[in-house]
Amino acid sequence: MVEQIEIPRSFPRGAEVTGKRVVITGASRGLGALLAHAFSQAGASVSLVARTERDLKSVAESLPGPSLWLSGDVTDEDFNEVVADATVAEWGGVDVWIANAGISPIVAGPRATDPSVWRKVLEVNLTGAFLGARAAARVMGEGGRLIFTGSVLGERPREGLTAYSASKAGLVGMAKGLALDLAPAGITVNVVAPGWFDSPLADAWKNNAELAAGIVGHTAQRRWGASTDLAGAYQFLASDASSFVTGTVLNVDGGYLLV
Numbered sequence: 001m002v003e004q005i006e007i008p009r010s011f012p013r014g015a016e017v018t019g020k021r022v023v024i025t026g027a028s029r030g031l032g033a034l035l036a037h038a039f040s041q042a043g044a045s046v047s048l049v050a051r052t053e054r055d056l057k058s059v060a061e062s063l064p065g066p067s068l069w070l071s072g073d074v075t076d077e078d079f080n081e082v083v084a085d086a087t088v089a090e091w092g093g094v095d096v097w098i099a100n101a102g103i104s105p106i107v108a109g110p111r112a113t114d115p116s117v118w119r120k121v122l123e124v125n126l127t128g129a130f131l132g133a134r135a136a137a138r139v140m141g142e143g144g145r146l147i148f149t150g151s152v153l154g155e156r157p158r159e160g161l162t163a164y165s166a167s168k169a170g171l172v173g174m175a176k177g178l179a180l181d182l183a184p185a186g187i188t189v190n191v192v193a194p195g196w197f198d199s200p201l202a203d204a205w206k207n208n209a210e211l212a213a214g215i216v217g218h219t220a221q222r223r224w225g226a227s228t229d230l231a232g233a234y235q236f237l238a239s240d241a242s243s244f245v246t247g248t249v250l251n252v253d254g255g256y257l258l259v
């Protein structure tokens, strides 16, 4: 007789995040605001983080579920700890931390790139995510989830964006290292790498016909990412369904890296 695998009475749904307590950095606009809505609509409680109070407040007011907002800079170590503590004080814990805040100044080649620009990009995109992960790991229990917003440019750079590409490639190495470090604590660490989505950060590309055509031409699905395309990947990585997934990169790019 063939030995049968034990079938559980129920499977977690792929994107089930009801009741999760989720910190989202960079939540005042763009992709972070989109994620805030998606998680809130799915029944999560969300802590919204960015520097601009007014924008955070307006996102918080438009959400259907519980939220709190904390304005500050993700490059500030103490601020990250405050976010962790405030979320615990409000909801009793942190289940998911999405380090999504990022900047992408368009610069020229290395000769024209001021070292201060290089430092700033690395500081926000990479160090900011590390400081968030550090604060999250302090307060998270078994089953915690760290998710970093990477980028396809971390794997395939474009001219003039070397600092940005380096920061996003760095997130992948950091996620893999943290996945090892935090596995004993039951915390998974993964990267979602979006392709090209319509958001304020992508304005300069979108508004330049030649660049925009190049982007669409390099995307297998021949279109920009739509607002419904992104959150499912984060919700899978935030859900109980992904408990054996760690140290990975999930590209959500319409096949940009294939073309």
Ligand SMILES: NC(=O)c1ccc[n+]([C@@H]2O[C@H](COP(=O)([O-])OP(=O)(O)OC[C@H]3O[C@@H](n4cnc5c(N)ncnc54)[C@H](OP(=O)(O)O)[C@@H]3O)[C@@H](O)[C@H]2O)c1
Pocket: 025, 026, 027, 028, 029, 030, 031, 032, 049, 050, 051, 052, 053, 055, 072, 073, 074, 075, 100, 101, 102, 103, 104, 124, 128, 149, 150, 151, 152, 193, 194, 195, 196, 197, 198, 199, 200, 201, 202
């Ligand atoms: N849009 C795309 O096509 C695309 C593609 C791949 C990856 N991404 C990545 O997705 C993430 C979000 O990008 P987006 O397109 O939504 O950009 P966005 O519209 O410019 O939003 C960036 C968010 O990060 C916050 N932020 C920036 N610096 C911060 C800091 N030092 N401390 C705290 N918050 C800070 C901003 O709020 P404040 O200015 O108020 O602080 C804002 O909420 C970024 O990591 C980006 O690299 C975007």
